[in-house]
Structure formats: structure tokens, C-alpha cells
Amino acid sequence: MNNTVKNAIGREIPLFIEGIGKLKAFQGAYNNMPEGLKHGTKLTRAFKGGEKCLWDLKDSLKKCGIKDGMTLSFHHHFRNGDFLVNQVIDEVAKMGIKDITIFASSLQGVHKPLIEHIKNGVVTGIETSGIRGELGEAITKDHILKKPVIIRSHGGRPRAIAAGDSKIDIAFLAAPAADRYGNVNGVEGPTACGSMGYAMADAEYAEKVVVVTDYLVDYPATPVSIPQTLVDYVVKVEKIGDPTGIVSGATRITKNPLELMIAEEASKAVIASGLVKEGFSFQAGTGGPSLAVAHFLRKKMVQDGIKGSFAAGGTTGYLVDMLNEGLFKTLLDVQCFDLKAVESIKTNPNHVEMSADFYANPHNKGCVANQLDIMILSATEIDVDFNVNVITGSNGVIMGASGGHSDTAAGAKLSIVVAPLLRGRLPIIVDEVTTVITPGETIDAVVTERGVAVNPARKELEDQFRAAGLNVMSIEELKAMAEKLTGKPERINTSGEIVGLVEYRDGTIIDVIRRVVE
Amino acid sequence: MRSLRRTMLFVPANNPNMMVNAVVFRPDAIIFDLEDAIALREKDSARDLLVEALKTVDYEGIEILVRVNPLYTPFGETDVRELVKAGLRNIRLPMTETKEDIEKLDALLWELEKENDIEPGSVKILGAIETAKGVINAPGIATASTRMVGISFGAEDFTRTIGAERSKGGQELFVARSQIVLAAAAAGIDAIDTVFADVEDIEGFRREVESAKALGFAGKSVIHPSQIPVVHDVFTPTMEEVEKALRVMQAIEDAEKRGLGVISLDGKMVDAPVVARAAKVVRLAKGAKIL
Numbered sequence: 001m002n003n004t005v006k007n008a009i010g011r012e013i014p015l016f017i018e019g020i021g022k023l024k025a026f027q028g029a030y031n032n033m034p035e036g037l038k039h040g041t042k043l044t045r046a047f048k049g050g051e052k053c054l055w056d057l058k059d060s061l062k063k064c065g066i067k068d069g070m071t072l073s074f075h076h077h078f079r080n081g082d083f084l085v086n087q088v089i090d091e092v093a094k095m096g097i098k099d100i101t102i103f104a105s106s107l108q109g110v111h112k113p114l115i116e117h118i119k120n121g122v123v124t125g126i127e128t129s130g131i132r133g134e135l136g137e138a139i140t141k142d143h144i145l146k147k148p149v150i151i152r153s154h155g156g157r158p159r160a161i162a163a164g165d166s167k168i169d170i171a172f173l174a175a176p177a178a179d180r181y182g183n184v185n186g187v188e189g190p191t192a193c194g195s196m197g198y199a200m201a202d203a204e205y206a207e208k209v210v211v212v213t214d215y216l217v218d219y220p221a222t223p224v225s226i227p228q229t230l231v232d233y234v235v236k237v238e239k240i241g242d243p244t245g246i247v248s249g250a251t252r253i254t255k256n257p258l259e260l261m262i263a264e265e266a267s268k269a270v271i272a273s274g275l276v277k278e279g280f281s282f283q284a285g286t287g288g289p290s291l292a293v294a295h296f297l298r299k300k301m302v303q304d305g306i307k308g309s310f311a312a313g314g315t316t317g318y319l320v321d322m323l324n325e326g327l328f329k330t331l332l333d334v335q336c337f338d339l340k341a342v343e344s345i346k347t348n349p350n351h352v353e354m355s356a357d358f359y360a361n362p363h364n365k366g367c368v369a370n371q372l373d374i375m376i377l378s379a380t381e382i383d384v385d386f387n388v389n390v391i392t393g394s395n396g397v398i399m400g401a402s403g404g405h406s407d408t409a410a411g412a413k414l415s416i417v418v419a420p421l422l423r424g425r426l427p428i429i430v431d432e433v434t435t436v437i438t439p440g441e442t443i444d445a446v447v448t449e450r451g452v453a454v455n456p457a458r459k460e461l462e463d464q465f466r467a468a469g470l471n472v473m474s475i476e477e478l479k480a481m482a483e484k485l486t487g488k489p490e491r492i493n494t495s496g497e498i499v500g501l502v503e504y505r506d507g508t509i510i511d512v513i514r515r516v517v518e
Numbered sequence: 519m520r521s522l523r524r525t526m527l528f529v530p531a532n533n534p535n536m537m538v539n540a541v542v543f544r545p546d547a548i549i550f551d552l553e554d555a556i557a558l559r560e561k562d563s564a565r566d567l568l569v570e571a572l573k574t575v576d577y578e579g580i581e582i583l584v585r586v587n588p589l590y591t592p593f594g595e596t597d598v599r600e601l602v603k604a605g606l607r608n609i610r611l612p613m614t615e616t617k618e619d620i621e622k623l624d625a626l627l628w629e630l631e632k633e634n635d636i637e638p639g640s641v642k643i644l645g646a647i648e649t650a651k652g653v654i655n656a657p658g659i660a661t662a663s664t665r666m667v668g669i670s671f672g673a674e675d676f677t678r679t680i681g682a683e684r685s686k687g688g689q690e691l692f693v694a695r696s697q698i699v700l701a702a703a704a705a706g707i708d709a710i711d712t713v714f715a716d717v718e719d720i721e722g723f724r725r726e727v728e729s730a731k732a733l734g735f736a737g738k739s740v741i742h743p744s745q746i747p748v749v750h751d752v753f754t755p756t757m758e759e760v761e762k763a764l765r766v767m768q769a770i771e772d773a774e775k776r777g778l779g780v781i782s783l784d785g786k787m788v789d790a791p792v793v794a795r796a797a798k799v800v801r802l803a804k805g806a807k808i809l
Contacts, residue, residue: 257743258539422538449542485538485575 009387009439013509014498019125019147023501026510029410029442034363034506039164041207052234053180057091057212060233061170064208066092069099070169071125073206075199076106077174077335078191080132081245084174084212086113087237093122101125103166105157105198105356106401109133110245118144127166129154130391130401140397140499143515149398149500151391151513153437154334155360155367155407156505158201163363165507171206173199173231174240178213179221182231186336186353187223187346189215191241194336194345195315196225200355203230214240225353250317250340253295254288258420258449263292265470266418266447270374271300272468273414273461278306280373282328283313283408286337287378289418294318294376301327312359312368313404315351320344323351332368334359334404360407362505369404369411377405377443379419381433384475386440386455388417389433391502394426396492396516398500402437407505409442414461421448426489427482429453429475434492435502436511446475453478493517520797521581522546522805523668523708524737524753525746530555531564531584537571543743546805547581552597553588553612561593569604583608583644589622598623602630607641608667613675614645615652620662627665639664644710648672649679653694656701668708670739671698674715686722688729699734708736717742727752754806755799763799766792 003015007025016022024032054060072092074085085104090113092100098121102114106129115138117123127150131139138144152160160166175196177188186196191214203209203226210233211226220228254260266289270276276297284290294311295318301308302325311319312332317340323331324344331351336342345351360369380400381389388409393399409415419428429446444461445454453475454462465472493516500513527545529536531552540548550571556564568584584606586597598609611623620643627641643665647656653676660669673684673691682690695711702709711730714723727749730738738749755763766788773781781788803809 257543261542261743420539422535424535449539 007508007510009385009436009510011436011511013512017148017498017501020150020501024508026439026504026508029439029504032506032508034163036163038162039167039205041205051180052182052231054233054235057088057235057237058095060210060235061088061091061095063233064170064210066095066097066170068097071101071103071167073103073168073171073202074105075173075196075202076104076108076129077186077193077196077198078241078246080108080110081191081242082108082110082174083239083241084172085111088172089114089117089123093117093120098122099124101127103168104128105154107131107135111135115144126150127152127160129157129403131398132400136398140392140513140516141518143497143499145499148498148512151402151437151500151502153360153402153406153505154198154356154404155362155369156402156503156507158355158357158361159363159505159507160503161201161205162357162361163507168202168206170208170210171199171202173203173209173211173226175211175213175226177215177217177221178211178234179217179219180234181219182209182211182228182234183219183221183224184211184213184226184231185221185223186225187342188217189213190243191215191246192342193246194342195333195353197334197354197359198356199226201357208232210235212237212240214238247336247342248338251291251338253292253318256288259288260292261449262289262418262420262447264296265449265452266293266376266416267296267300268468269416269445269447269452269465269470270297270376270414272464272470274464275373275414276300276306279309280306281309281371282311282374283372283412284376285378285403285405286314289420290376290378291316291318293418294322298322298327312372313408315341315345317341320351323348332359360404360411360505362407362410367407367411369407372408372412373414375408375412375415377409377415377417377438379417379428381428381430382417382419382443382446382475383430383433383440384479386443386446386475387433387436388438388440388443389435390437392435392513394434394489396434396494396514398513402502406438406442409438410505415442415444417443417446419446419448421450421478421482422486425486427479427486429479429482430489431479435513437502439504439510446478448478450481451478520801521667522737522801523581523710524802524805525749526583526670526710526737526739527743527746528555528585528713528739528741531568532556532560534567534571537567538575540743541575541577541580543746545580545740545746546737547583548577549583549585549610549739551585552593553585561587565593565597565600569600572601572604572606581608582606583610585610585612585646588613589619589626595626598626599630602627602636602641603634608644609641610644610646610670612646612648612672613652614647614659614669615649616655617658617662620645620659620666624663624665641665642667644668644670646670646672647698648675650676651679653697656698657704660701660705660707666705666707668710668736669698669702670710671695671712673712688726695730695733695735702736703734709734711735711738713739713741714745715741717744720744720748724748724752750806753802754808755802757808759799760803760809763796763803766796767800
């Protein structure tokens with residue numbers, strides 16, 4: 001049995017894991033000082049003319065010197081429409097390579113074939129922000145991966161890359177459009193996905209970078225999101241993704257009356273905080289009530305003639321409308337969620353692409369998350385210490401993603417979680433969340449349809465909310481209200497086996513995910 | 519004080535999520551529906567679910583009604599029996615056409631109250647009038663039992679029984695709606711207007727609520743939470759109306775203190791309808807939280 005230690009939020013953390021190495025326990029959201037130098041890649045040179053185009057993926061794997069034990073990276077801008085992860089790993093398997101670590105910015109339902117590759121020993125490690133679908137289930141229930149999955153936030157990932165915690169041997173970049181010399185953008189071609197924010201750190205720090213596209217354009221591809229200076233090879237394949245799985249037409253505001261009610265209450269809370277004023281900045285997570293908060297703030301901004309500085313994060317058509325109406329000066333965009341956002345980032349100079357590093361890395365010289373005034377977050381579970389879970393479901397199975405949750409909560413002046421008090425027959429507020437992604441010290445308030453709870457550390461906020469007529473109560477009262485309707489949920493049965501490590505954005509371990517036994 | 523019934527929100531009794539959450543939208547009343555919203559094969563399970571909900575959920579003072587199945591169906595009587603036993607005190611009887619329909623329910627309720635040791639007469643009835651025959655018989659229905667707290671109008675079935683189409687202008691409903699308001703007013707109970715089916719058309723809905731208020735309805739049956747704030751807004755009195763009503767109430771109090779039988783305000787006599795109107799405005803103002 002390994003030595004373990006209780007971290008700053010009381011979670012039992014191992015100090016060493018075979019195949020991963022030494023671990024550092026979470027010490028509080030702002031307490032871990034980074035040390036050392038940035039990771040570097042080998043110097044290289046290119047000759048006059050030069051040809052980067054290769055025949056196929058196999059060719060690229062050979063040229064990059066693929067061998068057992070390597071780490072391959074991927075981005076998730078294609079979401080559930082991604083073909084590349086499966087194509088590359090299928091090829092790797094055919095070549096008889098084993099012991100690969102997949103270093104992805106996120107994994108989706110479409111990546112289910114990885115289950116077989118894991119069982120066959122082709123893939124032995126996964127580092128990602130999230131896992132959806134059957135792969136998450138196989139990892140949490142069947143423990144198919146002997147080395148725990150490492151879950152990182154969107155800011156923690158570029159931090160880990162720059163720090164050399166994760167060394168990428170080959171980065172495979174699915175490119176909606178690219179030229180033969182490796183310049184990439186995300187705004188053209190059949191799989192246009194807009195911002196390429198999550199792929200940028202990979203391109204910068206990987207030993208080898210392979211651009212894969214099904215839409216080769218004349219040199220130079222402009223605009224340039226990922227430049228030729230970082231790219232070793234270009235491969236054209238028939239198809240890299242399914243556009244229908246990548247982006248929808250335009251994201252609409254929820255019509256669910258309960259979600260609208262939560263959003264309206266949250267907007268009242270945000271306004272009561274006094275932060276909605278000329279030049280303010282705003283971000284809202286995806287999910288029903290979060291985006292709807294923007295809808296209610298928009299009314300306030302129009303009514304009072306307030307113009308914001310920027311809205312950030314993953315963007316939707318709704319935020320684009322607000323930009324076009326002059327309600328925000330700029331959109332800072334790491335990921336586009338719909339076609340309207342893609343079109344906007346292509347044509348509007350005030351809609352700016354940003355890297356995940358620029359967005360949320362806590363160990364650079366300043367990220368956008370630190371400039372946020374207001375952050376609206378969603379949650380799968382919240383506990384009485386305000387810790388938030390967005391990775392495991394009520395059954396303990398990995399089904400979500402860490403995303404920018406902990407990054408923006410730590411950076412924003414005001415971070416508010418919006419969630420229904422009940423989801424189906426389950427209470428959302430619990431004694432202890434199954435898995436902590438975001439520590440309670442970085443969450444200021446929780447808004448539900450039946451009441452608002454303020455973190456006791458933010459007394460002044462509580463006074464402001466009360467003065468605005470919000471139904472403020474303690475988080476214990478909210479929990480009791482939910483449990484009165486649902487009863488207390490039974491604890492999930494887990495074994496001692498650790499199937500996942502949740503890394504906080506600063507590289508320390510905030511929680512572990514254990515195998516679920518039925 | 520008489521209950522406000524500006525909004526009566528229909529909630530299908532087979533949707534546990536809505537049955538628990540309806541309360542957060544703060545309608546004046548919730549009507550759990552066992553009739554039209556529930557398929558034949560689900561009648562029993564929905565009733566069982568509702569019985570449990572009535573025993574478990576705290577409805578925070580919101581008036582709870584159940585639209586039971588008509589007593590002439592195989593489900594109606596069991597609905598009433600089970601739910602009254604579970605604590606239900608308000609029944610909305612659909613397809614009420616004659617005073618005998620009410621009397622039948624009334625008799626069943628006396629029996630149940632006795633059986634279950636419930637205060638006699640405490641279970642109330644709201645009769646839903648949905649046919650031409652029912653409209654003609656509205657005065658008899660409204661006074662058929664001491665349990666009556668209101669009658670409501672259902673336009674969908676009504677237009678079918680008179681062979682008309684439902685129009686946006688609603689002229690085909692005008693006489694029926696007025697007849698129901700008159701019958702209710704004469705009986706001293708509430709008249710509740712029909713539902714408005716197009717939940718997307720909030721402007722059309724607002725116009726219909728305004729016309730209902732103008733005709734004298736106490737409120738409206740609603741089928742979606744988004745309709746609730748619209749009704750409450752329309753039924754919120756102006757500050758001028760509230761101030762006038764408060765002065766009337768004050769004049770009554772002063773007159774009572776001084777032992778005067780005749781009350782006057784600004785040189786005019788204040789008679790019973792004026793007092794009733796003032797009391798209603800005060801109730802509405804309190805309901806709208808402006809008083």
C-alpha cells in the first residue's frame with residue numbers, strides 16, 4: 001500500500017503512483033508555487049523549398065519515430081465529430097506499437113473504440129479534461145486502464161505541458177484547413193470549428209507536430225492559427241471529422257422554465273454584487289441555466305446602457321449577438337460552440353481567438369481567467385463546503401469534464417454556481433461531493449430555484465444579496481430542503497483501486513476517482 | 519381571508535419532476551390533473567403517485583386541487599376516495615353539466631368526511647363547465663353545494679359543443695364567459711377563465727387575460743409556468759386603486775369604532791359592493807406583494 005496524505009480539503013491522496021510517479025497533494029487554491037524552467041524542444045532547421053506533405057498517417061507515424069511508450073496528443077475542437085483519435089490509434093495498433101499515452105484536451109462518446117485498444121495494451125495511459133460515454137464507464141467500472149486517468153482543467157493542461165509534467169512526443173492536430181507547409185486555421189473547410197485554442201500548446205511544446213486535414217488550401221493558409229514554424233508534417237486524409245458532431249447551427253437560450261428561473265435569480269445576484277458596470281467582463285459555462293444568465297444580463301445592459309469589456313471562454317451565437325449589439329467590446333474565444341460563432345470569429349476582428357494558455361494557465365504571467373469579473377458555472381454536485389463536482393455522475397462514473405471550471409472559479413472576482421436543487425430524483429447539494437474538481441474556497445455562491453447560498457467567507461456578498469431581496473439561506477438549509485423531497489442518497493460503493501487522479505490547475509492532486517463496484 | 523385564485527397551474531399527475539417543482543413558480547393554486555393529461559392505462563399509477571406526493575411534498579401554502587376523472591367514468595369515485603383520504607381538500611370536477619353532477623360529488627364527500635373523520639363540509643369543489651349545457655345550467659351548478667368555491671370555464675370542449683371554431687378574437691365565447699362570471703358572482707364564488715393553449719404566444723395570452731379580468735373573472739387556468747407572471751401582472755391593481763381601497767377599508771374601521779351603521783367616504787355612501795371591491799383590491803395587492 002502506498003503512503004497517502006490528506007490534502008487541504010481533506011481528501012486522501014497517494015504520494016506515489018506506479019507509472020505516473022510522485023504526486024503533490026493540493027494545498028489550497030493559491031498556495032502552490034511553480035519551480036524550475038519551461039520544457040523545451042530540440043532545435044531544428046528547415047531547408048529551402050521543402051516538403052512537409054506525407055502520404056498517410058502511417059507514414060507520419062514512421063517519420064516521427066513512433067515507438068512503444070510514447071505520448072500522443074490531440075485536441076477536442078471536433079467534439080463528438082472527431083475521427084482523428086480513432087484513425088491514429090488504429091494505425092498505431094496495426095503497427096504493433098504498445099503502451100501509448102493519449103494526451104487529449106477531452107474525449108467524447110465517439111472515442112469508444114479506445115476501450116479495445118486499452119484492453120489490448122496499445123493504450124495504457126490517458127490524460128484529458130473529460131471523458132464522456134462508454135469509455136468513462138469502462139474505466140471507472142471495469143478498471144480497464146491500470147494507470148489512473150489524469151483529469152486536468154483547460155488551464156492545467158497547458159501548464160502541465162509547459163512545465164514538462166507531460167511530454168508530448170507527437171501532437172496530431174486535426175485541422176479544418178491547412179496548407180502544404182503546415183499553416184492551420186479553424187475557420188474554413190467542411191469541418192470548420194472556429195477557434196483552435198486547445199491545440200496551440202501542443203503545437204508549441206510537442207517534439208513532433210503532425211497536421212492532419214481533409215481540406216488542403218493554397219499556401220499560405222490565412223488566417224494562421226497554428227503556424228508553419230511549429231509543424232513537422234502535413235497529412236491529407238479523406239475525412240477528419242463529421243461536421244454534424246462538431247457544431248450546431250446556433251445555440252439557443254433554454255426554454256425550460258425552471259432553468260430560466262434559476263438564471264433570472266442568478267442574474268439578480270450578479271447585479272446585486274455591483275459588478276455589472278461599464279467595462280465589466282463575463283463568462284458563462286455551457287448548460288441550460290448558465291447561458292440563460294447572459295440573456296437576463298443583456299436586458300439589464302440594454303436598459304442601463306452598460307457596455308462590457310469582454311466575454312470569454314467557449315462562445316455561442318448568443319454571445320456573438322451581444323458583441324454585434326455593442327454590449328461587449330471583445331469576445332475572447334478558446335472554443336466555438338456553434339456555426340454562428342465560427343462565422344463571427346472568421347469575420348469580426350473583435351472576436352479574438354485565444355489559446356488555452358492565454359485563457360487559463362495559472363503558471364504563466366497572466367491569463368484571461370484572472371481578468372474575469374463574473375463567472376457563471378454549472379455543477380453536477382455541490383457540497384456543504386461549496387466544493388463542486390463536474391466530472392463524475394451520481395453513480396460515481398466518469399461522465400463529464402473538468403473544463404475551465406476550476407480555472408475561472410479561481411480567477412474571477414465573483415464565481416456563481418447555478419444548478420437546480422434536484423436533478424430527477426437526486427439532490428444536487430450533498431454532504432460531500434463524489435469528486436472535487438473545484439475547491440469551495442473559489443466558489444462564492446450557489447443559486448438554485450428555491451434559494452441562494454453564499455460562501456460564509458463572502459459575508460459582504462450575503463448582505464448585498466439580502467438587500468436585493470434574494471432568498472438567501474445557508475447551504476445546509478438548501479441541502480435539507482432537497483433531502484426532504486428526495487431522502488439522503490446512498491453512498492456509492494467503491495473499491496480501493498484508483499482509476500483517476502484529479503489534478504488541480506496548479507499541478508497538485510485535489511482528488512482521486514475510485515473504481516465503482518455495483 | 520378569501521383565497522386568491524389568479525392562476526391555477528395544471529400539472530399532469532404522472533410527472534414527478536413537475537409535481538415537486540411546480541411550487542417554485544408560485545401560482546396561486548396547482549391543479550394536479552388525473553383526467554385529460556393521463557392516458558387510460560396510467561390512471562391508477564398516476565393516482566398512486568399523487569397520493570404519495572400529497573402526503574410528502576410541502577406545497578408551502580399554495581392551494582392544491584385535483585382534476586379528478588368525471589364520476590361517470592370507472593376512475594372518478596376512486597380518485598375522490600383515495601385523494602381525500604390522502605389529505606386533498608379541493609376537487610375540480612370536470613365536465614360539470616348540471617347541479618346533479620355536483621350533488622353526486624357532494625354526497626360522496628359527506629360520506630368520505632364521515633368515514634375518515636374529516637371536518638364535515640371542509641372538502642371544497644370547483645365545477646368545471648365545458649359544454650353548452652353546462653353554461654346554460656351555470657347558476658344551478660354554482661349554488662348546488664355549500665362546498666362550491668368556484669366555477670371554471672373550458673373553452674376547448676365548449677366550442678366543439680356549439681359547433682364553432684375557436685378564434686383569436688373569442689367572440690364565440692363571449693356569452694358563455696359572461697354567463698359564468700354572472701353565475702359565480704351571484705353565488706359569491708370565483709369564476710376562473712379557460713386555458714390558453716399556445717404557450718409561445720405570450721402577447722396573445724396577455725390580451726386574453728386582460729379580457730378575462732375586464733369581464734370579471736377572478737383568474738385563469740394556466741398550462742405553463744411562463745404564463746403565471748403575465749396573469750399576476752395583469753391582475754395587479756394600480757397604486758391609485760390600492761390607495762382608494764385602503765381608504766374604504768379605513769372608513770369601515772372608523773365607522774365600526776364609532777358604532778355607525780352607515781359608512782360614508784368623501785360625502786358618498788359606501789355600500790356592500792364597494793366594500794367587497796375594496797377588499798378584493800387589497801387581496802390582489804397583497805398577492806402581488808405591492809402592499
